[in-house]
Amino acid sequence: MEITEKIKTENVPKTNAMNQDPIKISVQNLSAYFGKIQVLKNVSIDIPEKKVIAIIGPSGCGKSTFLRSINRMHEVARGTITGKIIFDDEDVMKIDPVYLRRKIGMVFQKPNPFPTMSVFNNVVAGLKLNGFRNRKALKEIVEKTLKQAALWDEVKDMLNKSGANLSGGQQQRLCIARTIAINPEVILMDEPASALDPISTAKIEELIFELKKDYTIIIVTHNMQQAARVSDYTAFFYMGELIEFSDTKKMFTAPAKKQTEDYITGRFG
C-alpha cells in the first residue's frame, strides 16, 4: 500500500529512462575478492547522474563491497578487484584514492563522527584535511551544510560540543553533513538508516530526496520499502551477481527475474 503510494508521488520517470540519463559511473565486469574468496562476480552497471540508485539483496551478497569498490574503500579492508569502474571517463584505479574519495563521499552504516572533535570541526574535518583554514568561510560552510543536512536547527547552539553528544540520528546526519561539506559529486551510503529509529530514518530519507538534486546517490539498504521510497533505480544483487537493474517502479511492480520477485515478496533472504 504505502510503497505504491510513495512511488506515485515521487515522480519516477514514466519509462525506463536509463538510456537518456548521462552516465556518472560505469562499472564494467567488476569482480571483487577478499583473499581467495570472490564476493562480486562480473558485475556491469551504469549509474546515471543525479539519481538515487538503491542496491538491495540478502546479507553477504556483495552489496557493500560493490559500494566500497567505487571509491576504492575496499582497499582499506585489503580487498582486490578486477574489471573497470569508470568515473567521469576516468578509471578509478588510475585516480589517486585521496582525490577520488573527495569526489565520491561515503556514509557508513553506523554513525561514526569523530568524538574528539566538536560538531563544528566534524563538519569541516574533510575541508581541514584539504588544508582549508579560512575561519569565516568555514563558518559559512558549516551553517550551509548543516542546513542542507537538516541538522542546523537542532545543533546550532552546540557547535562547540563533541559530536559524540548527539543522538544516533543526529550523528548520522552530522556524518552526511561531513560528507557533503567537501562537495563531492557522488555520495555512497551503506545502510545509512539501519541503526536508526523510524523517525530518524524518515529524516534521512527526506534528506536523500533533497540531496539528489545536487548529487548522485548510491544507497545500499536491507529495507525494501526504503529502496522503493527513495530510489529512482534499483539493483538487486544475489550471491555476488547482479540479477536485475531497472527502474525502481518496474522492479517493485513487475520484476523481470523470478529471483528478484521471490526476494521482494519475501520468499527468501
Next chain:
Amino acid sequence: MYSSSILSIKKFGWGFLTSSTWDPFSEVFGALPMIYGTLVSSLLGLIIAIPLGLGVAVFLSELAPSWLEKPLSFLTELLAGIPSVIYGLWGIFVLVPWLRDSVEPFLQNEFPNSPFFQGAPYGFGMLAAAIILSIMVLPIISSISRDVLKSVPNSQREAAYALGATKWEVTKIVLSYAKSGLLGAIILGLGRAIGETMAVTMVIGNRPQISTSLLAPGYTMASVLANEFTEATSDLYLNSLIELALVLFVITIIINIFARLLVWSTERKWKLSPM
C-alpha cells in the same frame, strides 16, 4: 612509615626535603639530591622513550603488515620481561663504555658551553641512567599504546579515509581518538621509571649531589634505599632512610593523582572541546 621515621622527622623537619647534604658519618641527612636525581632521570628517560614508544606503537598498529606485526610485538613485550639487573649489567658493560668513549666526548665537543655536558665523561651518571630507564620503559609505553590504538574502532579510520585522508592524516585522527589512553600508557611508564631501582643503581654513579651536567653522577631515592639500608648503623640513619622511602611513596602518589587528573581532563575536554 611515618612512625618509623619519627626520629629524622623531628631532627630535620622540612629541611630533610630541602637540604642537599647526605652524610652518614656526621649523621646529617638531606634528601634533595635523591629527589632531584629520581625526577630528572625519570623525566629524561621518558623524554627519550615517549617518541620511540609511540612511534613503535603507531608502526605496529597502523602501518606494519600483519606478518611483521606479531614478531615485533613479541619482541617489544620480551623487553618488558627482562630482569632489571640484566639491564644494569648491560649498562655497565656496554652502555657506559660507549657513553664514556664516544657519546660524551662527542657531546662535549659539539656543545662546549652547554651546562648540561660539563665535567669529566665518566660514563656512569645521569645520562646513562636516563638511557637505561628509557629502554626499560619503552616496552611498557609501546605495548600499552599499541593496545590502545588497536582498540580505536575501525569505523574511525574508515570515516577518515572516506573523507580523503592520507595514511598520515588517518593516523593523526586515530591518535587524537586515543589520546587519553596514550597518556595513561605514558604515566604507567613514568611510574615504572620512578620506582626502578637496580638498573639505575648500577649505572647512575651513586653520588648524592645536584649537578646540572647530565654527565655527572647522581643518586635516586630507590638506589639509596637499596644501597644503604643494610648498612644503616644508627637509628637516625635508619629513620632517615625510611623517611626517604616515605617521600618516594608520596611523590609516586602525587604523580599518579596528577596523571589521573590529566587523563580525566582530556576525557572531559571531548565533551566541551573548543572549536
